[in-house]
Amino acid sequence: MKLESKVPTGSLPDKWTEYKKHQKLVNPANKRKYSVIVVGTGLAGSSAAATLAELGYEVRAFCFQDSPRRAHSIAAQGGINAAKNYQNDGDSVWRLFYDTIKGGDFRAREANVHRLAEVSVSIIDQCAAQGVPFAREYGGLLDNRSFGGAQVSRTFYCRGQTGQQLLLGAYQALSRQISYGAVKMFSRTEMLDLVVIDGKARGIVTRNLETGKVESHSADAVVLATGGYSNAFYLSTNAVGCNVTATYRAHKRGALFANPCYTQIHPTCIPVSGDHQSKLTLMSESLRNDGRVWVPKNPADIGKHPTQVPDAERDYFLERLYPSYGNLAPRDVSSRGAKRVCDEGRGVGAGGRGVYLDFAEAIKRKTKPKVEALYGNLFDMYQRITGENGYDQPMRIYPALHYTMGGLWVDYELMSNVEGLFVVGEANFSDHGANRLGASALMQGLADGYFVLPYTLTRYFADVKTDRKPVDHPEFKRHEEEVLTGVKKLLSIKGKKTTTEFHREAGKLIWDNVGMSRTKQSCEQTVARMKELRAEFWENVNVPGSHDNLNQALERAGRVADFLEFGELLALDALTREESCGGHFREEYQYPDGEAKRDDEHFIHAAAWEYQGGDKTPLRHQEPMNYETVKPSVRSYK
Amino acid sequence: MKFTIKVWRQKNRTDAGRMAEYAVDGITPDMSFLEMMDQLNEQLIKAGEEPVAFDHDCREGICGSCNMMINGQAHGPERGATTCQVHMRSFRDGDRLVVEPWRAAAFPVIRDLVVDRSAFDRVIQSGGFVGVNTGGTPDGNAVPIPKVDQDRAMDAAQCIGCGACVAACPNASAMLFLSAKVGHLGALPQGQPERKARVKTMVAAHDREGFGHCTNIGECEAACPKEISTEFIMQLNRDYITSALSAVVRG
Structure with a gap:
């Protein structure tokens, strides 16, 4: 299969401008004839649904939560990047572009990333106009902080709740369109299948989570904005409901899944406290602006109270290893640093899996009220969970799964290989390469939804006639039937193990073997073990209740069934990418100092997997990442 | 830690509903309230009963999904916290905990602790x-x-x-x-x-x-x-x- 990226010709900075200048448009009177389904109402989905409705398209939006405002974008704390250069510190669109490309370890598509950097500035303007309460200086102008992987301050924020405030901005824009009747909203509704007729995405099959009713929705285009797959690892910082079901089921209907092995492990999470743990909590990376990360130099000191370890006996390992970025080294680099010192037996806290994040020096330099104003809610959160006070003693942190860079393959127009199926936000693969920089996820979600998709979808519609299939079309009926059969099958097994038990076991398997570092052997073992787990699941899972009412155990079982298939794909991708890059670290491929060793000769491409059905090994396709402007170099933060 | 959980059970919007009582054991102080509820639900599934339905998602106090009246207090005994941020260290071993859904005419119960x-x-x-x-x-x-x-x-x-x-x-x-x-x-x-x-x-x-x-x-x-x-x-x-x-x- 030839993967056509459809990147426009011309010089990199002009591609998007030229695209917009020459793209075909749809006359306002004709727009209302086109209908769009948007699945997921996080930053990408809400902003897309609102904007498409403003343009005049008929929009239906879906979310599994009880309200579109609850999507997991809401949990992002730190901020959103934009190349505004308000701080006069040398920022520019080029620099944001370059930082993002380099941060992604030269595995992202140049043209997409440049476009992202270009529209970043409009996002801030848009959100400010919506009333998003961005932090401001006393003079009334917008404030910025700095974030990992950048040497400028370009991150805009709303205390520690940036994701929430941006999502509320998008949710309110969406609510406004709902009130006008321009968007029809379906909450507590989960997409369980994609309907493809004659090679085109024609609609979806959903299950109403309250009544259990399975039904079809037909449209001229389907947009998936359904987030990432971190919960394949069971423990992650994602919300418990986050899942891969929508994208994976689209994959099973023909959409290629790209780079599933690119997962991001976030360095500043609260360590695991026991087996009961249902999820992990992240504390914003912004803490690393002022907090210093250390462990005792001597393993004998790990049991001591941290304040009893003198400065000379501490190893500020990030500052030591990466002097120019220090505690603000990118996430993958910082996470591996923490793993390395813990592997050396110098980790602190439960199970020796933790490092200190110390604010003593910042409090001395800035005063406690200033630190409180910047990070107060994060300190509160830490205290609530651990019972410890981060002002009086250092916090303990450890890396955890946080974000997934892989996703459905899309071209420059954000359309997957299935015509009419668009994928935006974390659910697609395109902008972050092998690693995402802090404060870039919010930027990408809103860029796609507010400023990219509304153009590219219009271009698509300009070329196709509206051709909605009726929902009683035999293909819709067949898909509905299959969904219902699947749901009933889960309920009929009546085995001995609960869904959570399977999920926990599979998640631990993936975390241990395809987590922060991977080997050929660990990936192979995972592929083999996943097959066994899956077979056991379909024979021995116990899903209580019935399908015609609210049944959360059933919802979860369907999602876990997909994770059990998807986990194998993740491990397979990690196995076949025989290099280390960004968040993908294969132990066989590293420099003597432990840094990731890329293999540009063989792997400067996106791997896009094609589903082959059943237990057949999926096909691996490649899209070469053509670096026309940037020259890939060794990604060093020293 | 051990607890007795007295919780509202209601099959659907029209069911009259009732309080049911369950015992949970092996709870640790570091568990969150929802992790305790998870354990209760695992126990119920193993016993062939339907688990208690409740809304939850982010489990870090920001999405606004979780909503339980715990001993008559919305989100339980901790100030400035959502239900998911309450930890079992806030209760005494052996306590009897009464768990109810939000009660309001504008928030009809959909099932158990889930409201609209x-x-x-x-x-x-x-x-x-x-x-x-x-x-x-x-x-x-x-x-x-x-x-x-x-x-x-x-x-x-x-x-x-x-x-x-x-x-x-x-x-x-x-x-x-x-x-x-x-x-x-x-x-x-x-x-x-x-x-x-x-x-x-x-x-x-x-x-x-x-x-x-x-x-x-x-x-x-x-x-x-x-x-x-x-x-x-x-x-x-x-x-x-x-x-x-x-x-x-x-x-």
């Missing part, structure tokens, strides 16, 4: 936004905003829409929720053009949904996980009167 809070969405749809489309907006720094105003907007904007204010209020009033949105947008220059119309339409929507009136009891502020101040209700009342006295207000 779509009334909140409709209140926002009635005017809780700034009426700007995507594109064509001025530069983010074009309108300087005094830091005090920005901070005030942020104080109000923190509302997570969980509904604890309604559950705690003897009148089942949603005035704190409503005033948080009116207060957030009203504190910013961007919210001024629609300020008078917004307060009018939003209060009307609030009443239409069947929420009660505010009688200054203050339970809402005490129950609010984001500790939003009832000062915003005062501001709401002032805005409402100003709006009512204005000659021409759309909406």
